[in-house]
Amino acid sequence: MNGLKVSAWDISKIALEKLSLRSKEFDFIINCEIRDVLQQPPEPDTFDIIVVSKFLDRKLIKHIRHAIKPNGLIFYQTFIKGRIIKSGPENPNYQLNENELLDFFEGWKLIFYREEGMIGNLSRGFRNQ
Numbered sequence: 001m002n003g004l005k006v007s008a009w010d011i012s013k014i015a016l017e018k019l020s021l022r023s024k025e026f027d028f029i030i031n032c033e034i035r036d037v038l039q040q041p042p043e044p045d046t047f048d049i050i051v052v053s054k055f056l057d058r059k060l061i062k063h064i065r066h067a068i069k070p071n072g073l074i075f076y077q078t079f080i081k082g083r084i085i086k087s088g089p090e091n092p093n094y095q096l097n098e099n100e101l102l103d104f105f106e107g108w109k110l111i112f113y114r115e116e117g118m119i120g121n122l123s124r125g126f127r128n129q
Contacts, residue, residue, distance in 0.1 A: 007032075010032075011036050041064075041067075045067070048073070050074050050075070052077070053078075055078060056079065058104075065104075078096060081097055
C-alpha cells in the first residue's frame with residue numbers, strides 16, 4: 001500500500017492472528033510479530049510513524065521518542081484518569097493524568113491533541129481516551 005512497510009507488535013498471538021487475517025481482506029501486508037515491547041523496545045531511528053493504541057507504560061515513552069525518525073509522526077491513543085464510563089484499565093498506573101501525554105512529547109510539533117473527558121455530549125465520542 002503506497003510503499004509503506006507496516007509492522008504490528010503485540011504480546012497477544014490471538015490479536016496478531018486476527019489482524020493478519022483482516023489485513024489480507026484488504027490485500028495489505030503487515031509484518032506481525034509477537035513481541036513484549038517492554039522487554040524489546042523499538043530501536044532508535046527505525047520508524048517514520050508509530051501508532052500506539054490503548055497501551056501505556058511510561059517507561060516505554062523514551063524508547064518511542066527515540067524510535068521516530070526525523071519528521072516522523074506518533075499517533076497515541078490511550079486511557080485517561082477521570083473516567084466517565086467503565087472501560088479500560090482500573091489501575092491508575094495505566095491511565096494518563098490530564099495533559100500528561102503533552103509533557104511526554106514536550107518540544108515536539110503538535111498537530112492534533114484532545115482529551116474528551118467531560119467535554120460535550122458525554123454519551124458520544126472517545127470517552128476515557
